[in-house]
Amino acid sequence: xxxxxxxxxxxxxxxxxxxxxxxxxxxxxxxxxxxxxxxxxxxxxxxxxxxxxxxxxxxxxxxxxxxxxxxxxxxxxxxxxxxxxxxxxxxxxxxxxxxxxxxxxxxxxxxxxxxxxxxxxxxxxxxxxxxxxxxxxxxxxxxxxxxxxxxxxxxxxxxxxxxxxxxxxxxxxxxxxxxxxxxxxxxxxxxxxxxxxxxxxxxxxxx
Amino acid sequence: xxxxxxxxxxxxxxxxxxxxxxxxxxxxxxxxxxxxxxxxxxxxxxxxxxxxxxxxxxxxxxxxxxxxxxxxxxxxxxxxxxxxxxxxxxxxxxxxxxxxxxxxxxxxxxxxxxxxxxxxxxxxxxxxxxxxxxxxxxxxxxxxxxxxxxxxxxxxxxxxxxxxxxxxxxxxxxxxxxxxxxxxxxxxxxxxxxxxxxxxxxxxxxxxxxxxxxxxxxxxxxxxxxxxxxxxxxxxxxxxxxxxxxxxxxxxxxxxxxxxxxxxxxxxxxxxxxxxxxxxxxxxxxxxxxxxxxxxxxxxxxxxxxxxxxxxxxxxxxxxxxxxxxxxxxxxxxxxxxxxxxxxxxxxxxxxxxxxxxxxxxxxxxxxxxxxxxxxxx
Numbered sequence: 001x002x003x004x005x006x007x008x009x010x011x012x013x014x015x016x017x018x019x020x021x022x023x024x025x026x027x028x029x030x031x032x033x034x035x036x037x038x039x040x041x042x043x044x045x046x047x048x049x050x051x052x053x054x055x056x057x058x059x060x061x062x063x064x065x066x067x068x069x070x071x072x073x074x075x076x077x078x079x080x081x082x083x084x085x086x087x088x089x090x091x092x093x094x095x096x097x098x099x100x101x102x103x104x105x106x107x108x109x110x111x112x113x114x115x116x117x118x119x120x121x122x123x124x125x126x127x128x129x130x131x132x133x134x135x136x137x138x139x140x141x142x143x144x145x146x147x148x149x150x151x152x153x154x155x156x157x158x159x160x161x162x163x164x165x166x167x168x169x170x171x172x173x174x175x176x177x178x179x180x181x182x183x184x185x186x187x188x189x190x191x192x193x194x195x196x197x198x199x200x201x202x203x204x205x206x207x
Numbered sequence: 208x209x210x211x212x213x214x215x216x217x218x219x220x221x222x223x224x225x226x227x228x229x230x231x232x233x234x235x236x237x238x239x240x241x242x243x244x245x246x247x248x249x250x251x252x253x254x255x256x257x258x259x260x261x262x263x264x265x266x267x268x269x270x271x272x273x274x275x276x277x278x279x280x281x282x283x284x285x286x287x288x289x290x291x292x293x294x295x296x297x298x299x300x301x302x303x304x305x306x307x308x309x310x311x312x313x314x315x316x317x318x319x320x321x322x323x324x325x326x327x328x329x330x331x332x333x334x335x336x337x338x339x340x341x342x343x344x345x346x347x348x349x350x351x352x353x354x355x356x357x358x359x360x361x362x363x364x365x366x367x368x369x370x371x372x373x374x375x376x377x378x379x380x381x382x383x384x385x386x387x388x389x390x391x392x393x394x395x396x397x398x399x400x401x402x403x404x405x406x407x408x409x410x411x412x413x414x415x416x417x418x419x420x421x422x423x424x425x426x427x428x429x430x431x432x433x434x435x436x437x438x439x440x441x442x443x444x445x446x447x448x449x450x451x452x453x454x455x456x457x458x459x460x461x462x463x464x465x466x467x468x469x470x471x472x473x474x475x476x477x478x479x480x481x482x483x484x485x486x487x488x489x490x491x492x493x494x495x496x497x498x499x500x501x502x503x504x505x506x507x508x509x510x511x512x513x514x515x516x517x518x519x520x521x522x523x524x525x526x527x528x529x530x531x532x533x534x535x536x537x538x539x540x541x542x543x544x545x546x547x548x549x550x551x552x553x554x555x556x557x558x559x560x561x562x563x564x565x566x567x568x569x570x571x572x573x574x575x576x577x578x579x580x581x582x583x584x585x
Binding site for chain 2: 029053062069079082086089090091094095098101102154
């Protein structure tokens, strides 16, 4: 019986190599960079699905987030790409790990039915998206072998956020929404007065 | 597996930015005919990253020696005196050889892949951050337009590496260390970023080279810290947050040796262990460089001003003077960090959280508001 882990990672590695070669052969260095970032994104997501240990799943998300960040940078959106790495890896992933780090690993046997079902669902989804993309995108017109002009968009984004005729209202509304969420989280998490009622406390001491 | 994401991101960002640095110009003179145009940027990026790695590793070794000397003198000792001769200058080399020789232990219950990957991620991330760091007007590896954003993003990746090390060690001490690291970094990234907003408001740029060059007026003394009354408190807040961010005492809770053996480092030995220490010193150096650039004039000083007047703005000697200025400033910051470490006792974890959330964050917000008002009025 082959080790499932080894089989999975072997297939994943071969797929990544194939992707890199395909990218290099179709679009040169730009294609290679894109293929690298894309395989990090999708490979991380696949690992996240495959791993039985929830913490390893969370770690594999790092590859996904970094891959998405690099994809943004490759497409010329440097601010969004770096914000993606800063916020998702530095903040959200650290919090996520903080949450799941103490959970025991779920090392029960992997059920072939579930793996097959997952693969079937995934295949159907990929086929549907690929069909849609193939039907709508005009491949011949795309400049696939060159990266966009490297240009910083931070200033435009900043102006757009505070300009009264652009996005200032959604920006401020999002800020208010986040503040409300923060206050609500603190309210739910803090100790209530009922935690300090003397009878309850004395009962706990007796028990 | 070791060629990790961070290096990819760093080189990609370097390629995306107009990275025609010194190495590029040197190489461009000697490239033979018929070489495809895309080879040169890739070779430039590889050589630049190699220089960064070599430079930062040697720097980190020097800082371990400096740390032992500073701590020794603070405690009325000499520190290392024998290895190499003059004040034990060869001590870090001896230490490095010893660490290379040591057995590479991996605990039986450890998650082997993650255990081996954690030092690589930590070190790769911090080296990636240095790529965006300019030393002088013409000495830079990549002139990243969003430099400070890139540096903060890369240095936040090291947190994940530390958490990975703590979790994969399969040890309670390590796990506690990793949890403290995660909690501490999430708490202190907020005041760190907010206190950096104050110089960013004054500078109006994310680019570290441009921010440095903006401080060259008043005979090289037009530092941001003198340009706005809220800058000095912001620099102190940044220093405290940087101490916590780099896990330095009094905020070295993740490796608190009197409570947690060695925290997330407990199960590491030999060269992997030394990778974490290299990261710590590199992170200190990075934070001090950022503080020098955004608060204390960057590579601008009266010496740089004189060199520029004497030899012209793009002369080699001007660049050398500028780079030495920046390095001296950041080493002063590092000595300050060591001084703090050997003077103050460690704070408790609840005190760490209190300082971060209840004091530093509101104070940093007040600084930002004040600085913005000052800039709007004057």
